[in-house]
Ligand SMILES: O=P(O)(O)OC[C@H]1O[C@H](OP(=O)(O)OP(=O)(O)O)[C@H](O)[C@@H]1O
């Protein structure tokens with residue numbers, strides 16, 4: 001394990017049985033409170049953005065906003081929020097999906113993405129892959145290209161990577177940590 005991986009892992013707190021019994025919740029708030037760790041994470045994700053040739057970052061509400069926004073600034077490209085349904089005022093595209101603990105619907109402003117955009121999706125945790133899959137579908141429906149998916153942490157035992165393989169269609173899935 002590299003020094004950066006060790007630093008990041010040491011700042012993620014395991015919370016058993018949250019938000020429901022049987023779930024081991026990965027809490028990133030200690031990492032966000034540590035400027036050295038948050039900076040290292042931002043730099044690592046911005047490097048991925050550069051390597052993929054992304055022209056826009058999509059962040060997934062809510063924790064994907066916290067990570068994706070500084071990455072976009074660091075990479076010098078725009079940030080597009082994908083929000084839970086009912087929060088965006090303009091014309092939206094929407095997509096329903098299931099996650100580890102329930103189901104949800106996400107939306108993006110249709111005008112924020114268009115043909116010619118190369119989009120890197122940024123989030124904190126890849127679990128079942130349902131959220132990421134729905135966001136990729138939204139990006140493609142808006143006419144844009146998916147440059148890849150970058151996450152802080154992948155929960156390998158939930159099979160998100162295998163689920164996303166056909167959806168990603170060759171676009172890279174980069175996770176800084178796998179547990
Ligand atoms: O791979 P999946 O099974 O889809 O799960 C991963 C998603 O779940 C969490 O978000 P959550 O919906 O809990 O929202 P939050 O960021 O607002 O806490 C996490 O931040 C990812 O977006």
Ligand SMILES: Nc1ncnc2[nH]cnc12
Pocket residue numbers: 023024025026027099100101125127128155
């Ligand atoms: N176990 C988990 N910890 C943090 N975020 C999650 N999103 C889905 N599953 C999660």
